[in-house]
């Protein structure tokens with residue numbers, strides 16, 4: 001695994017042919033057991049942490065889904081699971097550090113959630129990681145919600161930016177520029193095998209454009225399973 005992991009300087013945009021590599025901090029993972037479509041057991045979580053540690057990750061943010069109607073998590077449900085995983089990882093001799101975050105689904109409830117302080121932020125950046133639907137219409141509450149985050153001193157971090165149809169093409173790029181202009185940061189998923197290869201396919205072309213523009217702020221594993229690809233067999237919404 002170490003053979004393909006190479007630490008890369010922050011802010012350094014890879015060329016069109018370079019893979020997107022994990023960095024020392026993995027900002028997107030589903031390592032908490034039994035709370036979403038990620039890890040299913042504590043043992044599986046420990047295997048996932050071991051995998052990331054062996055790949056050179058020093059700190060992993062546990063970003064379980066908070067997705068109304070699908071994964072109705074709250075800080076109160078995630079914190080005890082997180083605390084147990086931290087204790088178990090230490091007992092297992094793992095040195096990788098853990099921090100609690102969340103992957104918020106953006107719908108009309110996210111703005112009020114942030115206003116009432118019910119979101120989960122992480123890092124010195126006060127990141128709020130959020131995902132949206134993947135279709136070709138810009139989500140109606142996208143700009144108002146990120147404005148609410150900015151008003152509260154938070155940093156909106158858009159998850160796997162390469163994935164959204166409404167950001168592809170020339171019109172989509174204008175949306176990207178508008179989001180940058182109001183302080184949105186971008187997280188992309190790493191290249192792994194034939195997945196997310198810059199320049200290849202719609203997602204790969206988006207990764208290449210983002211890299212060339214210097215718009216890749218964070219890289220995530222989006223790890224769901226204790227395998228290098230890390231995906232569950234069936235993803236919600238065909239993801």
Ligand SMILES: [Fe+2]
Pocket residue numbers: 028029030103222
């Ligand atoms: Fe995710």
